[in-house]
Amino acid sequence: MSEILNIAAYKFVAIGDGPALRDHLLAHARTLELRGTVLISPEGINMFLAGTATAVEDFLALLRADARFSDLVAKKSWSATQPFRRMLVKCKREIIRMDHPAIQPASGRAPGVEPATLRRWLDQGHDDEGKPVALLDTRNAFEVDYGTFEGAIDWRISKFTEFPKAVAEHREQLAGKTVVSFCTGGIRCEKANLLMHEMGLDNTLQLEGGILRYFEEVGGAHYRGDCFVFDGREALAPDLSARRQDVSARAPEDPDLGVKRPMAAPAS
Structure with a gap:
């Protein structure tokens, strides 16, 4: 229980x-x-x-x-x-470390899209204006390997500070589409979307609440695999159940938060 x-x-x-x-x-x-x-x-x-x-x-x-x-x-x-x-x-x-001081989410956030709306767009194959939807995974490569949305763009970054350079190098990949960026809980996308808007990419939205809220409100539609989390559970399935019931393993370091995760508690 x-x-x-x-x-x-x-x-x-x-x-x-x-x-x-x-x-x-x-x-x-x-x-x-x-x-x-x-x-x-x-x-x-x-x-x-x-x-x-x-x-x-x-x-x-x-x-x-x-x-x-x-x-x-x-x-x-x-x-x-x-x-x-x-x-x-x-x-x-x-x-959440980005090393881009001009990005200040507290001063105003970029527009977002609710999980139910995103699912509807993915079901119908386009947004409400008929534009194709591109899903952009802003997480680190090893997190993406646990699971991500079908067809999501993955630039294989190893830490979030690499994201600004990745956008500059791949911005043509986002042209002509409604881009929905996503991460685990939404925090990285707060900065990612402000950065992309600063770079003139006004066709970008952020998934409100990230993958975890999507799982909570929508389930696993259009998602493949699990969602990595930085604690002893290792990853969560779309029904929010833990991959690991034995949480005695050490959780990996999160390079974006700039802190090592505590050792997970032994199962009892």
């Missing part, structure tokens, strides 16, 4: 009190016996947490009591065991 609630959430918003916020959130998370990672930077907050449903909801309530995070949306899934070994709250330069 799945008893551990896992959440992924982020919000691009100006944060000027990073160290104080870090200490406050770490103390509260430890009191609630949560595990996972919270990243705080001047551009916002990004988190992957797991614990009992009551503890996770209490933590979200604490965050949402802060006006900066009042509309924070969390993507949820369940596991039988705790997929993290410890609780980390860290201050970083970026909550």
Whole structure:
């Protein structure tokens, strides 16, 4: 029986009190016996947490009591065991590393498309204006190898900081199409789409909530394989079930977050 609630959430918003916020959130998370990672930077907050449903909801309530995070949306899934070994709250330069300072999602975001709308477009073979739809996977190559949308463009990047160069080299591949970029939970696409719009690619949208929200609301239509996640579960199927029930393996390092994932907790 799945008893551990896992959440992924982020919000691009100006944060000027990073160290104080870090200490406050770490103390509260430890009191609630949560595990996972919270990243705080001047551009916002990004988190992957797991614990009992009551503890996770209490933590979200604490965050949402802060006006900066009042509309924070969390993507949820369940596991039988705790997929993290410890609780980390860290201050970083970026909550998702791109090394492109001009891109500031907190100042305004690029347009997006809802999961149900994307599925309808893929079902009918074009968007509502009759234009072909190109799906652009913004994740790292090894993540893509676990699973992706049928026919998705994959530039085989090894870390997100390579994405700007990849766009410049392959932009002709996107011409004349409605481009929908996607990633695990949506955070990379927030920056990816702003970058592409800055480069004059106005035909680009982002999949709202990423693959995880698509799975939650639509299921696995037009998707092949699983979705890699940076915790002991390794990957999630379209029904949000974990690939690994034994979560004792070490989760890989996430080069885009600039932090090593904690060792996953042993199964019990």
